[in-house]
Amino acid sequence: MLRDITLGQYFPGNTVVHRLDPRTKLIMTVVYIVALFMAKGWLSYAFMACVLFGMIFASKIKLKTIAKSLKAIAIVIVFTAILNMFFTQGEVLFKLWILKITREGVLMAVKMTIRLVLLISGTFLLTYTTSPIALTDGIEALLNPLKKIRFPVHELAMMMSIALRMVPTLIEETDKIMSAQKARGADMETGSILHRARALIPILVPLFISAFRRADELAEAMESRCYHGGQGRTRMKTLGMKARDYIALLCGAGAIAVVVFANLLL
Amino acid sequence: MSVQTREPIIRTENIKHTYSSGTPFEFAALRGVDFEAYPGEYIGIIGRTGSGKSTFIQHLNGLLKPESGKIFVGGIDIHSSKEEPRRARFRVGLVFQFPEYQLFEETVYKDIAFGPKNMGLNDTEIDERVREAARFVNLGDDILERSPFDLSGGQRRRAAIAGVIAMRPEVLILDEPTAGLDPQGRDELLANIDAYHGERGATVIIVTHSMEEAARRAERICVFSNGKIVMNGTPTEVFREGDALAAMGLGVPKAALIATRLRALGVPLRDDIYTTEDIKDALIAIKNGGDGRAS
Numbered sequence: 001m002l003r004d005i006t007l008g009q010y011f012p013g014n015t016v017v018h019r020l021d022p023r024t025k026l027i028m029t030v031v032y033i034v035a036l037f038m039a040k041g042w043l044s045y046a047f048m049a050c051v052l053f054g055m056i057f058a059s060k061i062k063l064k065t066i067a068k069s070l071k072a073i074a075i076v077i078v079f080t081a082i083l084n085m086f087f088t089q090g091e092v093l094f095k096l097w098i099l100k101i102t103r104e105g106v107l108m109a110v111k112m113t114i115r116l117v118l119l120i121s122g123t124f125l126l127t128y129t130t131s132p133i134a135l136t137d138g139i140e141a142l143l144n145p146l147k148k149i150r151f152p153v154h155e156l157a158m159m160m161s162i163a164l165r166m167v168p169t170l171i172e173e174t175d176k177i178m179s180a181q182k183a184r185g186a187d188m189e190t191g192s193i194l195h196r197a198r199a200l201i202p203i204l205v206p207l208f209i210s211a212f213r214r215a216d217e218l219a220e221a222m223e224s225r226c227y228h229g230g231q232g233r234t235r236m237k238t239l240g241m242k243a244r245d246y247i248a249l250l251c252g253a254g255a256i257a258v259v260v261f262a263n264l265l266l
Numbered sequence: 267m268s269v270q271t272r273e274p275i276i277r278t279e280n281i282k283h284t285y286s287s288g289t290p291f292e293f294a295a296l297r298g299v300d301f302e303a304y305p306g307e308y309i310g311i312i313g314r315t316g317s318g319k320s321t322f323i324q325h326l327n328g329l330l331k332p333e334s335g336k337i338f339v340g341g342i343d344i345h346s347s348k349e350e351p352r353r354a355r356f357r358v359g360l361v362f363q364f365p366e367y368q369l370f371e372e373t374v375y376k377d378i379a380f381g382p383k384n385m386g387l388n389d390t391e392i393d394e395r396v397r398e399a400a401r402f403v404n405l406g407d408d409i410l411e412r413s414p415f416d417l418s419g420g421q422r423r424r425a426a427i428a429g430v431i432a433m434r435p436e437v438l439i440l441d442e443p444t445a446g447l448d449p450q451g452r453d454e455l456l457a458n459i460d461a462y463h464g465e466r467g468a469t470v471i472i473v474t475h476s477m478e479e480a481a482r483r484a485e486r487i488c489v490f491s492n493g494k495i496v497m498n499g500t501p502t503e504v505f506r507e508g509d510a511l512a513a514m515g516l517g518v519p520k521a522a523l524i525a526t527r528l529r530a531l532g533v534p535l536r537d538d539i540y541t542t543e544d545i546k547d548a549l550i551a552i553k554n555g556g557d558g559r560a561s
Contacts (some may be wrong), residue, residue: 013289064288124299180368183360184429185352186382202380205370209415 009168010131015127017059022138024245025139029157031128031252035259036119045114046264051255052122060130066121077116085109132164141239154230161219177206273341274302274438274467276326276358281335283321296332296492297323302435303469310480310501311473313490314515319473322364322490324438326471327351327358340436356385359435360445363442365426369414374405374425377414381433402465403458420451424458431462437469438462441536444479456482476520485555489516503537521545 012018017025032051041046056066070077090104127135140157147153178188181202188199283296287542303309313319321456325337328344328351337344344354362368371377378399382392385475400410403424409417414425427443444452460483463470475481480487480501487504487517489497497504499521505518508526517523518540525539525548534551539545 013290081550176362177368180365181322181380183327183331183355183362184368184381185433187352187384188379202368202370206368210367250461 009127011065011128012131013060013129015058016130017055017058017125019244020248020263021239021241021245022130022134023141023239024241024248025126025130026135026138026142028248028252030125030218031256032122033119035256036115038121038263039115039258040263043265044259045111045118047255047258047262048118049114051126054117054123055122058126061125061128065128070117073120077113079114081109081113081176084112118235119179133161136161137235137237137239154233158230165169166211166214169214170207173210174203174207177203177210190193269506272304274338275303275305275340276303278302278325279336279338281322281325281332281337282502283318283325283330283332284310285321286527287333296325299493299495300506301488301495305436305469306463306467307469308463308485309469309471309482310484311471311490312475312477312487312516317490318493320441321493323360323441323471323473326437326439327360328354329360341374345410351533355431356381357435358437358439358478359430359433360426361430361438361443363376363424363445365430365443366414366422368429369422372413373411374400374414374417375410377425378410378428378432381429385433395432395434396428396433402431402462403428404454408501421449422448423451424455427455427458434466435468437471437545439471439473441473442475443472444474444476452479477505477517478521478541481519481522489514501540505540506537 020028035047035051039048054069056063085108086099086134087104088102088105088108090102092100092103093103093106136157139160140153142152143153143156178186181230182188186199188196188203191199275307278297278299278301280300281296282294282298285291285295299318299322301322311319311323319331325332326339331345331351331505332543339354340359340452342350342354344350344520355373369377371380373395378396379392387395389560396410397407405421405424407426409421409425414422423443427440431438437461443459444455456479458472459472461482462468465472470483472479472484483534484501487497487499488495489499489504489511496514497510498506505522508523511518518526521538521542521544523547525535525537529535529537535545535548535552
C-alpha cells in the first residue's frame with residue numbers, strides 16, 4: 001500500500017534527538033555528510049557506522065524502519081555498486097568479453113555501498129525525528145542571512161512547508177482514487193508497459209484536478225486570514241538553542257576530527 | 267421476506283484489519299467482523315467516524331485484504347486466487363465517499379463506460395448498460411455527451427454512481443452517498459438507489475451517519491463501534507436500544523424519539539415509526555378517529 005511508504009516520514013517521539021533544535025539537526029546532518037565523504041579508510045567507515053548506530057539508538061527509531069526506507073532505493077545502491085565494480089581500473093580478477101572485474105573495483109563497490117547506506121540512513125534520521133514544520137523553520141532560520149541579498153527566504157520556507165504538508169494528503173488522495181478506479185475494474189498490475197501507462201490516466205486526471213482545487217482552497221484560506229508573506233510576522237514557537245544543542249555541535253566537530261585522524265591511521 | 271432460507275450473497279468470517287501495522291501509527295480498524303448479506307436485502311450500516319465501517323466495505327469487494335478471516339461472495343472465497351478479487355469487484359459495486367472526484371473522462375458517457383469496458387464487454391452491450399445506468403440516475407442523453415466537469419455537484423455525483431451501476435453489480439455498496447447534497451438532491455439520489463434495488467433485485471448496502479437515512483429504507487441495520495458489529499437487526503430492534511446507541515455517540519431518528527415520548531404520554535402509536543412521514547400518517551390516523559397502531 002502507498003500509505004506504508006516511510007520515505008521522509010516523521011515519527012513523533014520524545015527522545016534527545018527529537019528535542020534537539022532543528023537548526024542543530026540540520027547542521028549536524030551536513031557535518032555527518034561531510035565527515036562521511038572525508039572518510040577514506042576502513043577505520044573511519046567503522047567509526048561513522050558507530051556514529052550512525054549511536055544516533056539511531058538515541059532516537060529510538062526501529063532498525064526495521066530504516067531497512068524499509070533503504071529497500072526503496074536499493075536499485076540505486078546496487079546500480080552504483082555494479083558500475084564501480086566494472087569500471088574501476090586495476091588488477092584484473094575476472095574477465096568476460098569486454099567486462100572485467102578488478103580488485104580495486106570490488107573494494108570500491110563495497111566502500112560505495114557502505115557509504116551510500118550510511119549516507120541515506122543518516123539523512124533519513126533527520127526527517128524521521130523532525131516534524132516538517134520544525135524542519136522548515138530551521139531552514140528559514142539558517143538561510144536568514146540571505147535576506148540581505150533579497151533572497152525570498154520566507155517564501156521558500158513557506159513553499160517547502162506547504163509541499164511537505166501536502167505529501168501525505170496527496171498520497172492518501174492517490175490511494176483513494178486508485179481504490180475507486182479499481183472498484184470499477186481498473187487493472188494497473190498486469191499488461192504491457194504501454195497498457196500500464198494508459199491505466200494511469202484515470203488516476204492522474206482526478207489527482208491533478210484535486211491538487212489544483214486544494215491549492216486554490218488553501219490560497220483562499222490563507223488570504224482570508226490576512227497572510228501577506230513574512231514581513232513583520234511573529235512566531236508561536238520560537239527556536240532556541242539549549243545546552244544539549246551546543247553539546248551536539250561539539251560532538252559533530254569531534255566526529256570530523258576523529259575521521260581525519262582515522263584517515264591518517266588506516 | 268424469509269431471507270434466512272437463502273444463500274447469502276456476501277458472508278464474512280471474523281475479518282480483522284490493522285492499518286500501518288508495526289509503526290507508531292498502528293490502528294486496529296476491524297477486530298473480527300462476522301457479516302452476512304442476502305440477495306435483495308437493503309442494509310444500513312451506521313457508526314461513528316473511525317468505527318471501521320469504511321474499512322469494512324472495502325473488504326467486501328477485495329480492495330483491502332484482511333489480516334485474518336475470510337470473505338465469500340456468492341459462496342466463493344474472494345482471496346482464493348489472484349484473479350478472484352477483480353472478479354468480485356464486478357459483482358460487488360462499491361461507490362466511495364464523494365465519488366465525483368473519480369471522474370476523469372472527456373464525456374459523462376465515456377466515464378460511465380469505464381467499468382463495463384474493464385469487464386471486457388462488446389460495444390453494443392456497453393452502450394446498453396451506459397444508457398440504462400444513466401436512466402437509473404436520471405441523467406438525460408444530452409448530459410451524456412457533456413464533460414463531467416461542466417455538471418453541477420449533484421449531477422456529477424449521480425454520474426459517478428452510474429459508473430458503478432453500469433457494471434450491474436449484484437450488490438451495490440455506497441459510502442455516505444448523500445454527504446454534501448442539498449435535501450432535494452439527497453431525496454432524488456436515494457430514490458435512484460431505490461429504483462436500482464427494486465428493478466434489478468440487487469442487494470443494497472448503504473453506509474451513513476444519518477439515522478433518518480438508515481431508517482428510511484433499510485430492512486436491516488448493522489451498527490459498527492470500535493471495529494466490530496455491535497448491533498444487527500431490523501430498524502425497530504436497533505432503534506429500541508436508544509440508550510446503547512447514545513452511549514456509542516449515535517442517536518435514533520428524531521421521529522422515533524418523538525414517537526417514544528408520545529407513547530410514554532399514552533398516545534397509542536405503533537412501534538416501527540422512524541420517519542417524519544410515518545409519524546405524520548400515524549397522528550393523522552388518530553386524529554381521524556382511527557388507530558395509530560395500524561400501519
